[in-house]
Ligand code: FAD
């Protein structure tokens with residue numbers, strides 16, 4: 001009999017397992033734009049517009065192939081505004097012999113769909129999502145006998161398993177990781193290349209207009225929307241990156257520059273997360289550029305590691321540890337998120353620039369997310385729920401399975417050391433080394449205390465002192481703690497007080513966990 005096949009907004013791939021044995025003669029594909037998904041956080045308007053535009057384009061594509069699509073639009077008067085509600089409504093409308101789903105990326109909705117499967121009047125088959133290189137089971141097997149989960153060792157297994165950048169049994173070039181070569185600072189006069197952004201199609205412009213009309217209170221700007229919404233558009237962005245940008249990706253991977261949102265990054269996370277690009281294919285294409293001699297190994301290895309290593313590792317950790325992971329707060333962080341995270345109104349030049357690009361572009365590159373907003377939130381002691389809420393809100397590529405291990409794990413150490421072996425706390429010296437922010441900043445990056453000194457400096461030692469009981473035994477922090485011990489008790493008390501004054505003056509006070517911002 002006819003099968004109802006649900007396709008979620010981030011499952012827009014022809015190779016989706018749930019569409020595998022689709023019978024175009026009588027199956028129906030269900031896609032639904034619903035308020036529950038559009039508002040479970042106050043997503044950036046660009047994220048909603050991107051999702052709706054991509055869903056509509058995908059639905060039109062499969063309808064063109066003669067498949068019946070039950071497409072529920074956001075302004076449909078009968079819309080129940082939840083995925084489960086739309087499944088029930090589809091079942092009420094016509095008979096189906098079963099429902100096929102593809103496993104859902106976020107625990108929140110996965111729970112709802114499993115509950116639905118338990119009560120549905122027809123059998124519900126939940127299939128594995130094979131758009132990842134490493135299945136959840138495979139990751140679980142890798143993780144079982146490990147005392148610690150370290151991305152680097154997982155990544156080596158993935159290299160061996162896929163054969164990516166391998167020279168027989170050995171890593172290409174003799175080393176697994178070329179990060180040491182990927183730490184160049186942007187020198188004066190050097191400009192990142194102009195980037196290809198995708199002009200909105202008429203379908204995308206419609207979605208943008210719908211979002212402007214229906215979600216006016218969601219976060220920030222639609223004007224600069226430039227995300228690919230179809231597999232073809234995504235392919236154009238990827239091809240341009242591989243051709244013109246990848247060769248220098250490695251050198252300046254960790255560099256930041258004022259007013260330069262893209263640097264040499266790929267700008268493909270939205271497309272991969274939606275299903276418009278396949279991660280393994282992206283890696284193979286990057287490898288081919290290296291094999292053709294058109295990009296150096298440090299660039300290509302670094303790029304492939306982000307996808308084959310970090311992206312797969314984060315997803316593995318999420319599904320291994322969720323739902324408990326969502327409650328983790330290893331440093332007992334208890335502060336509210338300062339308002340400038342939303343407004344960008346701060347004298348900290350680095351933070352102002354990262355918030356500005358997040359508002360305008362729904363994007364910031366990795367080192368901005370990690371070492372500016374993430375590092376600051378950790379040193380301020382912002383509650384992890386508020387940190388998650390911010391990252392989920394501001395980025396067009398945000399999905400909990402990748403966002404949460406990055407924030408609670410990599411950036412803020414709230415997971416207590418599952419993703420990373422130590423907190424990435426850093427003073428202003430790091431930002432000064434990797435960027436041109438500090439020159440024009442009102443704060444003095446060399447200053448250690450007092451109102452004119454860089455807040456990152458004023459927070460750094462106090463952060464370590466405050467967390468002495470939790471972090472002192474971490475061998476990777478032995479050096480800074482030895483330095484701190486050498487300061488003597490009176491100085492340590494001063495540093496703690498200075499950090500506390502800084503936290504309060506920046507608005508990181510004790511209070512309601514999550515601030516919902518403009
Ligand atoms: P590139 O720098 O060109 O990297 C290429 C690809 O590698 C990316 O498209 C992405 O698919 C993958 N990648 C790179 N770094 C990571 C990483 N740390 N984890 C997982 N995948 C990675 N990425 C998201 O997709 N969604 C998020 O919600 C998200 N939240 C983050 C929060 C924090 C605090 C941090 C530190 C990182 C977060 N990232 C997230 C990872 C990374 O910052 C983005 O994937 C990247 O900036 C996307 O831009 P790009 O395509 O230009 O990336």
Ligand code: DLZ
Pocket residue numbers: 007008009010011032033034035037038039043047048051083104105106109399
């Ligand atoms: C992100 C998103 C948004 C904004 N809207 C929808 C929607 O209306 N319908 C839908 O099916 N999916 C949407 N999504 C993507 C889902 O939130 C995503 O599939 C789940 O969070 C699982 O990753």
Ligand code: SF4
Pocket residue numbers: 347348349350351427428429431432437438439441442443444445454455456
């Ligand atoms: Fe950021 Fe401090 Fe540099 Fe200002 S001085 S840009 S606050 S690191």
